[in-house]
Amino acid sequence: MSSKLHxxxxxxxxxxxxxxxxxxxxxxxxxxxxxYGDAHLxxxxxxxxxxxxxxxxxxxxxxxxxxxxxTDVGHLENDADYGEDKIAKKARLEQLExxxxxxxxKDRYHREMDALNNNRPSIEPQxxxxxxxxxxxxxxxxxxxxxxxxxxxxxxxxxKYAASHHYGKLSGRKIEDLQSNSRDLDxxxxxxxxxxxxxxxxxxxxxxxxxxxxxxxxxxxWHIECSVxxxxxxxxxxxxxxxxLDLLFPHHECEIAQSVGANGEEPVRYWLHNNMITLNxxxxxxxxxxxxxxxxxxxxxxxxxDQSYDPLTIRFFILQAHxxxxxxxxxxxxxxxxxxxxxxxxALASARSLSIxxxxxxxxxxxxxxxxxxxxxxxxxxxxxxxLTIATLFDMASYINGLKNVQEKRIPxxxxxxxxxxxxxAYFEDVLGLGSESTGSQNVEVLDDVMDVLLELRTTAxxxxxxxxxxxxxxxxxxIGVTIMDGKDGxxxxxxx
RNA sequence: GGUCGGGUGGCCGAGCGGUUAGGCAGUGGUCUGCAAAACCAUCUACAGCGGUUCAAAUCCGCUCCCGACCUCCA
Numbered sequence: 001m002s003s004k005l006h007x008x009x010x011x012x013x014x015x016x017x018x019x020x021x022x023x024x025x026x027x028x029x030x031x032x033x034x035x036y037g038d039a040h041l042x043x044x045x046x047x048x049x050x051x052x053x054x055x056x057x058x059x060x061x062x063x064x065x066x067x068x069x070x071t072d073v074g075h076l077e078n079d080a081d082y083g084e085d086k087i088a089k090k091a092r093l094e095q096l097e098x099x100x101x102x103x104x105x106k107d108r109y110h111r112e113m114d115a116l117n118n119n120r121p122s123i124e125p126q127x128x129x130x131x132x133x134x135x136x137x138x139x140x141x142x143x144x145x146x147x148x149x150x151x152x153x154x155x156x157x158x159x160k161y162a163a164s165h166h167y168g169k170l171s172g173r174k175i176e177d178l179q180s181n182s183r184d185l186d187x188x189x190x191x192x193x194x195x196x197x198x199x200x201x202x203x204x205x206x207x208x209x210x211x212x213x214x215x216x217x218x219x220x221x222w223h224i225e226c227s228v229x230x231x232x233x234x235x236x237x238x239x240x241x242x243x244x245l246d247l248l249f250p251h252h253e254c255e256i257a258q259s260v261g262a263n264g265e266e267p268v269r270y271w272l273h274n275n276m277i278t279l280n281x282x283x284x285x286x287x288x289x290x291x292x293x294x295x296x297x298x299x300x301x302x303x304x305x306d307q308s309y310d311p312l313t314i315r316f317f318i319l320q321a322h323x324x325x326x327x328x329x330x331x332x333x334x335x336x337x338x339x340x341x342x343x344x345x346x347a348l349a350s351a352r353s354l355s356i357x358x359x360x361x362x363x364x365x366x367x368x369x370x371x372x373x374x375x376x377x378x379x380x381x382x383x384x385x386x387x388l389t390i391a392t393l394f395d396m397a398s399y400i401n402g403l404k405n406v407q408e409k410r411i412p413x414x415x416x417x418x419x420x421x422x423x424x425x426a427y428f429e430d431v432l433g434l435g436s437e438s439t440g441s442q443n444v445e446v447l448d449d450v451m452d453v454l455l456e457l458r459t460t461a462x463x464x465x466x467x468x469x470x471x472x473x474x475x476x477x478x479x480i481g482v483t484i485m486d487g488k489d490g491x492x493x494x495x496x497x
Numbered sequence: 498g499g500u501c502g503g504g505u506g507g508c509c510g511a512g513c514g515g516u517u518a519g520g521c522a523g524u525g526g527u528c529u530g531c532a533a534a535a536c537c538a539u540c541u542a543c544a545g546c547g548g549u550u551c552a553a554a555u556c557c558g559c560u561c562c563c564g565a566c567c568u569c570c571a
Contacts, residue, residue, distance in 0.1 A: 277571085286570060404536085492534085
C-alpha cells in the first residue's frame with residue numbers, strides 16, 4: 001500500500017501530504033460550540049468531521065492530542081442586542097446564573113455528541129477558565145505594538161500588523177477590499193480602523209459576565225480564546241486547526257494575526273474546514289431560522305421531519321458526503337441513509353455469526369481482500385473521502401451476504417474471512433465510528449434467550465402449518481421493533497434502528 | 498458591490514482527462530407457506546453554448562442559475 005495521508009490545506013488551497021511536526025505526536029485544535037443554545041445539524045457535521053480526523057490519525061498510529069474549546073464567555077451582538085453578552089442575556093431571560101446556563105447546554109452538547117458516537121476530545125478547555133491567559137496575550141500584543149487601548153477596551157491594530165505581515169493569507173482577502181467594504185457598526189468610533197477587532201471589551205453596566213483586567217472590568221474579545229488555548233495546550237505552532245468554513249473569516253484569519261503578533265510564529269500547519277449543511281439549498285443557521293436541533297432529529301419533533309432519526313443514521317448520512325462539500329438535508333436522503341446504514345450494520349453482524357463450509361485459501365479471495373483494504377486506505381488518505389470508503393464497505397457487504405448463496409464461487413478460508421471482518425470492522429467501527437454500542441450485556445443475553453424461545457415456538461407452528469400463529473408472532477414482534485427474517489437454515493432477527 | 502465555491506440520472510451523493518462510483522427508489526428474476534431480508538440482472542446522468550484534445554462530467558472561454566463569506570454562526 002503506497003498511498004499516504006493527504007489533507008486539503010485551506011491556506012495553500014491544495015491537497016498536501018500530512019507530515020506532523022513532531023511524530024508520532026499530532027496536535028489538533030477545533031473550534032467548539034458556544035454553549036448558550038442547543039446544537040443543530042451543523043454542529044454535528046463539524047464534530048463528526050474532526051472526530052474522523054481524530055479517529056483516523058489514531059488508526060494510523062499517531063498519538064493525537066485533540067483540543068476543542070467551549071465558548072462560555074459570550075461575545076458581542078449587533079443591532080438591538082449590541083454590547084450585551086449572549087450568555088448573560090439568556091440568563092436574565094431565564095433567571096439563572098450565567099454559569100448555570102453554560103453547564104446546562106454543555107451537558108446537553110456532550111450527551112448529543114456522545115449519541116453521535118463522537119470520541120470526546122483530549123482536552124476541552126473553557127474560555128472562562130482562561131481569562132488570565134487571555135489578558136496575558138493581550139498584554140503581549142500591546143507590548144509588541146500590534147494593539148492599542150481605547151476607552152477601556154483593547155483592539156488589534158490590523159493596519160499596523162498588515163504593514164509587516166500578510167493579513168488575509170488564509171481567507172484570500174485583500175485589505176483594501178476589506179476597507180472599502182466594511183460596514184458602519186456602533187462603537188466603531190473607539191476603533192482606529194473598522195477592520196480592527198476587540199481583544200478585550202469593557203463591559204457595560206448591565207453586563208454581568210465580567211472580569212477585572214488592567215484596562216477595565218470586561219470580557220475577552222471573540223477571537224482571542226482560540227489563540228490562547230491552542231498555544232497553551234498544543235504549543236505556539238501545531239499541526240491541525242479545524243472548524244466550519246464560516247469561521248474562515250474573520251475568526252481564523254484573526255487567530256493567525258494574534259498568534260503571529262504575540263508569539264512571532266505561524267500557529268497552524270494544516271487548516272481544515274468543513275462545509276455547511278443546507279436546507280433547501282440554504283445553509284442552516286440560527287440567524288436564518290431554518291435550523292433543526294439535533295434533539296429534534298432524535299425525537300422527530302419538528303414539522304420539517306417525517307420521522308425520528310437514529311443518531312448513527314445522522315452520522316452515516318453526514319459521512320456519505322465529503323466533508324468539504326455542502327450537504328443538502330432532506331427526509332428522503334435521510335431515509336435512504338437509514339436503510340443503507342442498516343444494510344452495512346446487518347452485514348457485519350451476520351458476518352460475525354456466519355458459519356459456512358470454508359474453502360482453502362485462494363488467490364482470488366486474497367486479491368479481493370487486498371483490493372478492499374487498499375481502497376479503504378486510499379479513500380481515507382485522499383483527504384478523508386469517507387463517501388468512497390463507505391462505497392467499498394457496501395462492496396464488502398454484498399460479498400458477505402452473497403456467501404450464503406450456493407452459486408457464490410469465491411468462498412474464503414476461515415482465516416481469510418476473519419481478515420475480511422477485521423478490515424470491515426476497522427473502518428466501519430473504529431475509523432468511521434459507525435458501530436452501534438451494545439447496551440447492557442446482561443440484558444442482551446437474556447433477550448437472545450427470549451428470542452430463541454419465541455423463534456422455536458414459531459418454527460414449531462410453521463412445521464404444523466399453523467401460519468396464523470407464526471405470522472402473529474412475527475407481526476407482534478414487528479410492532480415492537482423486532483424484525484424476523486426467515487432463512488434457509490432457521491430464522492434470524494434484529495432490533496430495528 | 499468585493500472575494501470564493503457550486504450546478505451529476507427520480508432523490509442524495511463520489512469522481513475532476515480514457516475504467517460500473519456507491520446508497521435509496523423503480524423494473525424483472527432467484528429464494529420463501531406468505532412476507533421481510535439477501536442475491537442476480539436492469540433502466541434513467543453529467544446546466545447551456547463554443548473551444549482544446551486521439552479522447553472531456555473532468556481542461557479553457559462565454560452564458561444562465563444557485564450558494565457561502567465580508568455580521569453572531571459549524
